[in-house]
Amino acid sequence: MSTFLQILIGGLLQGSVFAMIALGFSLVYRVTGIVNLSQGAFCVLGAMAMYLLQTVLDLPVPLALAGAALVTVGVVVLLGSFTLLPAISNLPPSSTLMLTAGLLIFFEGLVLVLWGSQPYAMPPFSGEAPVVVAGLRVPSQGLWVLGTCVVMTGVLWYLLQRTRTGRALRACAENGTAARLMGIDVPRMMLLSLAIAALIGAVTGVMIAPIASMQFDTASFYTTFGFIAVAIGGIGSFVGAVAGGLVLGVATQLAAGYLSEIFSTTLALVLLLAVLVLRPSGMFSVGRPQRTDVRVDQHAHRSLVRFDSAASVTLGLMLLALLASAPFLPLPPGMMESLSITLIVFIAVLGLDVLMGFAGQVSLGQSGFMAIGGYAAAILSATYGWSPIFSILAALLLSGICAMVLALVTMQLRGHYLALATLAFALLIDSLAIGLVDLTGGPSGFVGIPILEVGPLAFDTPQRMYYLVLAAVVLLVLLLAGGLRSGFGRALMSVRADQSASAALGMRVGHIKVTAMVLSALLGSLAGSLYAFQFQFLSPDMVSTMRSFQLIAMLVLGGEATLVGGLLGVAMLTLLPTLFQPLATYRLLAEGALLVLAFRFLPEGIYGRLVMLAGWMRPISSLPRPLATRETTETRV
Amino acid sequence: MTRTALEAINLSKHFGGVLALNDASFTVPEGSLCALIGPNGAGKSTIFNLITNFYPASSGEARLFGETLTGCPAARIAARGLVRTFQTARVFPGMTALQNVLAGARMHQHSSGLAQMLWLRGARREEQALSRRAEGLLDLVGLSAFRDAAATDLPMGAQKMLEVTRALMARPRVLLLDEPAAGLNDTETVELAALLRAVRGNGVTIMVVEHNMALVMNIADQIVVLDAGCVVADGTPVEIRGNPRVIEAYVGRDEEVASA
Numbered sequence: 001m002s003t004f005l006q007i008l009i010g011g012l013l014q015g016s017v018f019a020m021i022a023l024g025f026s027l028v029y030r031v032t033g034i035v036n037l038s039q040g041a042f043c044v045l046g047a048m049a050m051y052l053l054q055t056v057l058d059l060p061v062p063l064a065l066a067g068a069a070l071v072t073v074g075v076v077v078l079l080g081s082f083t084l085l086p087a088i089s090n091l092p093p094s095s096t097l098m099l100t101a102g103l104l105i106f107f108e109g110l111v112l113v114l115w116g117s118q119p120y121a122m123p124p125f126s127g128e129a130p131v132v133v134a135g136l137r138v139p140s141q142g143l144w145v146l147g148t149c150v151v152m153t154g155v156l157w158y159l160l161q162r163t164r165t166g167r168a169l170r171a172c173a174e175n176g177t178a179a180r181l182m183g184i185d186v187p188r189m190m191l192l193s194l195a196i197a198a199l200i201g202a203v204t205g206v207m208i209a210p211i212a213s214m215q216f217d218t219a220s221f222y223t224t225f226g227f228i229a230v231a232i233g234g235i236g237s238f239v240g241a242v243a244g245g246l247v248l249g250v251a252t253q254l255a256a257g258y259l260s261e262i263f264s265t266t267l268a269l270v271l272l273l274a275v276l277v278l279r280p281s282g283m284f285s286v287g288r289p290q291r292t293d294v295r296v297d298q299h300a301h302r303s304l305v306r307f308d309s310a311a312s313v314t315l316g317l318m319l320l321a322l323l324a325s326a327p328f329l330p331l332p333p334g335m336m337e338s339l340s341i342t343l344i345v346f347i348a349v350l351g352l353d354v355l356m357g358f359a360g361q362v363s364l365g366q367s368g369f370m371a372i373g374g375y376a377a378a379i380l381s382a383t384y385g386w387s388p389i390f391s392i393l394a395a396l397l398l399s400g401i402c403a404m405v406l407a408l409v410t411m412q413l414r415g416h417y418l419a420l421a422t423l424a425f426a427l428l429i430d431s432l433a434i435g436l437v438d439l440t441g442g443p444s445g446f447v448g449i450p451i452l453e454v455g456p457l458a459f460d461t462p463q464r465m466y467y468l469v470l471a472a473v474v475l476l477v478l479l480l481a482g483g484l485r486s487g488f489g490r491a492l493m494s495v496r497a498d499q500s501a502s503a504a505l506g507m508r509v510g511h512i513k514v515t516a517m518v519l520s521a522l523l524g525s526l527a528g529s530l531y532a533f534q535f536q537f538l539s540p541d542m543v544s545t546m547r548s549f550q551l552i553a554m555l556v557l558g559g560e561a562t563l564v565g566g567l568l569g570v571a572m573l574t575l576l577p578t579l580f581q582p583l584a585t586y587r588l589l590a591e592g593a594l595l596v597l598a599f600r601f602l603p604e605g606i607y608g609r610l611v612m613l614a615g616w617m618r619p620i621s622s623l624p625r626p627l628a629t630r631e632t633t634e635t636r637v
Numbered sequence: 638m639t640r641t642a643l644e645a646i647n648l649s650k651h652f653g654g655v656l657a658l659n660d661a662s663f664t665v666p667e668g669s670l671c672a673l674i675g676p677n678g679a680g681k682s683t684i685f686n687l688i689t690n691f692y693p694a695s696s697g698e699a700r701l702f703g704e705t706l707t708g709c710p711a712a713r714i715a716a717r718g719l720v721r722t723f724q725t726a727r728v729f730p731g732m733t734a735l736q737n738v739l740a741g742a743r744m745h746q747h748s749s750g751l752a753q754m755l756w757l758r759g760a761r762r763e764e765q766a767l768s769r770r771a772e773g774l775l776d777l778v779g780l781s782a783f784r785d786a787a788a789t790d791l792p793m794g795a796q797k798m799l800e801v802t803r804a805l806m807a808r809p810r811v812l813l814l815d816e817p818a819a820g821l822n823d824t825e826t827v828e829l830a831a832l833l834r835a836v837r838g839n840g841v842t843i844m845v846v847e848h849n850m851a852l853v854m855n856i857a858d859q860i861v862v863l864d865a866g867c868v869v870a871d872g873t874p875v876e877i878r879g880n881p882r883v884i885e886a887y888v889g890r891d892e893e894v895a896s897a
């Protein structure tokens with residue numbers, strides 16, 4: 001019984017941390033309509049600033065806390081007003097979501113550059129000795145955390161319900177246009193909500209730093225769990241945020257206590273998937289009624305990249321000639337391998353382009369399929385001695401089945417919720433890769449993957465592997481081009497543009513979405529398998545959810561829905577770090593910054609921009625007026 | 638004896654407390670052009686939304702060629718030959734005008750995605766045939782200059798016209814058009830009228846929501862008048878022109894306001 005209570009207390013503690021992060025999520029979502037994935041980074045920023053002020057500059061706790069909060073809010077407001085705010089009015093919600101993912105990566109990179117990769121621990125506010133109540137031990141810092149959570153919820157409630165600013169904030173949440181007409185400065189209110197969220201994050205981070213060690217990538221952990229909490233509770237609801245946080249905290253602690261550590265994450269994710277499927281709007285939803293005969297996504301405009309087909313064939317052949325001759329060029333050491341990796345990752349990006357670029361389904365699950373493809377191929381070929389080619393095929397089958405199940409389960413979800421569910425899927429696979437040590441080798445990775453052999457051919461040198469991958473890429477691009485230029489591609493794009501209007505034209509939207517998901521998963525899986533054979537080694541962090549974000553960054557940077565554009569993005573993010581090895585610490589920072597900048601300033605991608613610059617796209621405005629008078633009565637339809 | 642193409646039987650719809658449609662019934666014979674008119678908020682778009690199952694009806698049902706549409710998924714309705722357009726033009730962003738029109742032919746494309754990926758001859762032939770038809774339609778409505786332009790860059794009137802073209806590409810048996818002439822200038826409206834006549838001449842049943850009375854009187858075989866969710870009149874243009882309830886629906890309220 002007392003163990004149970006002890007676990008329960010631990011769960012409430014953990015839960016109140018999640019609840020505070022969830023509060024930040026909910027506030028920003030209420031006011032801006034955006035799920036801000038960088039919320040977790042606010043905690044880490046706050047904690048790191050605190051460390052600097054308290055431990056290095058030796059300031060007293062209250063002063064250091066105020067300073068840390070100020071620094072965090074300052075940084076967030078500065079960055080937010082240049083990136084997030086303009087994006088909210090210009091970009092579709094899914095792109096803005098990815099932009100916040102870019103901010104998250106950027107902040108992680110920033111912390112990595114400034115504070116390094118080691119974890120930091122800070123002294124508790126009121127001594128190390130735990131408080132003992134009725135035989136139950138509670139770390140004294142835990143009381144601080146619980147107290148903060150209660151106070152914060154109260155203050156937030158008061159602010160929103162009882163003050164004029166609060167009323168203005170709520171007005172933005174309920175109806176942005178009406179609020180603007182009432183004379184409320186909506187962008188300022190949005191910035192304010194972001195500032196308050198940053199404050200919440202910083203205080204949370206400072207409070208938990210003494211009991212949870214902080215390092216640069218802790219940010220994604222907090223974002224993920226805050227996100228799960230808010231999804232369980234219902235995005236936008238404060239009661240839901242707190243309830244979701246507590247439920248999540250208690251559930252994971254109980255699972256950790258009675259089952260095992262690895263299953264606690266798995267359980268959280270299963271919980272999330274269940275909530276998303278059964279009650280997509282969460283326990284306490286704040287629904288807004290909408291007409292369905294007008295387009296849901298008012299920002300669905302996107303630039304249209306089209307190019308002369310003769311020019312593209314010429315360019316494609318030139319690129320192919322260059323790639324084919326690469327092994328004969330004087331390359332720096334390791335470059336051959338990097339080129340293979342670029343092409344392998346490009347295969348995964350191709351899959352993502354089908355799903356996200358063409359079909360418009362934001363997926364954070366691509367790394368999950370890479371993991372399935374990689375581990376299944378590795379386990380079957382190394383542990384069970386299957387021939388590599390059959391293990392790759394079996395991995396494809398497995399991924400296809402998983403994708404179909406995932407697509408069916410998430411069929412009704414759109415936008416944020418779909419992104420969330422696919423993220424949960426990727427994290428689930430991630431937690432299994434780490435947890436099923438006997439099968440996967442656990443965190444330290446899977447060693448001893450054999451050389452890729454197809455019949456008598458052994459791909460045992462970097463050159464041979466490179467040509468194999470190049471051949472695969474050429475084949476896949478040709479296949480995809482054939483489908484995407486025809487009815488299949490149009491069906492995907494129609495679904496991306498407008499699902500109900502597509503259905504009204506007789507398209508089976510569900511069927512199309514499942515197909516896109518499966519195709520994308522197959523490509524991800526193939527990339528994962530090739531990746532494993534390329535390195536002859538596979539570890540969870542090679543195919544972690546961070547990889548999903550990276551793949552999206554590559555795709556957007558290169559150019560969505562352009563098929564080959566992704567290659568430019570992959571090359572930039574894969575080859576540049578190889579060329580500038582000493583700058584490896586800046587890699588995360590650069591990736592985040594590029595993702596943000598690409599979404600903000602280059603929505604058509606590098607490829608799209610190149611196509612435009614080269615003048616292969618006719619400026620639309622120079623076209624003549626339509627509907628010249630013409631005799632239509634006798635024409636047949 | 639012509640068949641009944643479309644039939645509404647006591648359709649009603651509540652939105653919360655609002656009764657948007659109250660016991661609306663009418664029939665549209667095959668091959669005719671029926672105009673649905675009424676003041677703003679009368680429930681015209683709601684009728685279309687109920688017939689195409691965008692919203693479930695609170696009560697009543699709609700039938701297409703005698704068979705119920707209740708519970709039929711949107712894609713299935715289109716496959717049965719009922720295609721609609723929207724009041725706010727919903728052309729597909731991120732696609733060219735030609736791609737938009739081609740998207741309408743999805744139901745009639747029989748080669749599989751796999752065949753298209755493998756660049757099989759049959760798939761390419763089919764694709765070419767569809768493209769020719771789509772280009773022909775664009776030409777017919779005078780939009781061929783916009784063939785490769787992004788659909789959302791077209792002027793508003795052209796977007797509405799493009800949406801109609803896309804619907805035609807689906808080879809409908811019954812076509813529901815929600816205010817197709819909104820945003821068109823006078824010449825364009827005349828052309829639209831000619832187009833609708835030509836389409837009807839090909840045996841397609843059309844139901845059109847329209848505010849332009851001159852256009853309606855000119856092209857409609859039958860007019861259904863809706864006011865505050867109720868069908869207040871149903872008849873030929875000549876009958877409707879002299880119907881006191883119609884005049885009341887359009888003018889009556891002003892008199893009430895004036896006398897109040």
Ligand SMILES: Nc1ncnc2c1ncn2[C@@H]1O[C@H](COP(=O)(O)OP(=O)(O)OP(=O)(O)O)[C@@H](O)[C@H]1O
Binds near residue numbers: 291656679684
């Ligand atoms: N999804 C919805 N939720 C709530 N109310 C709705 C919804 N759709 C329509 N209504 C209401 O139903 C009534 C009829 O609307 P409808 O759009 O059918 O009118 P309409 O005749 O098409 O008008 P208009 O000429 O302005 O297009 C209106 O009062 C409208 O506000």
Ligand SMILES: [Mg+2]
Binds near residue numbers: 681724
């Ligand atoms: Mg209407």
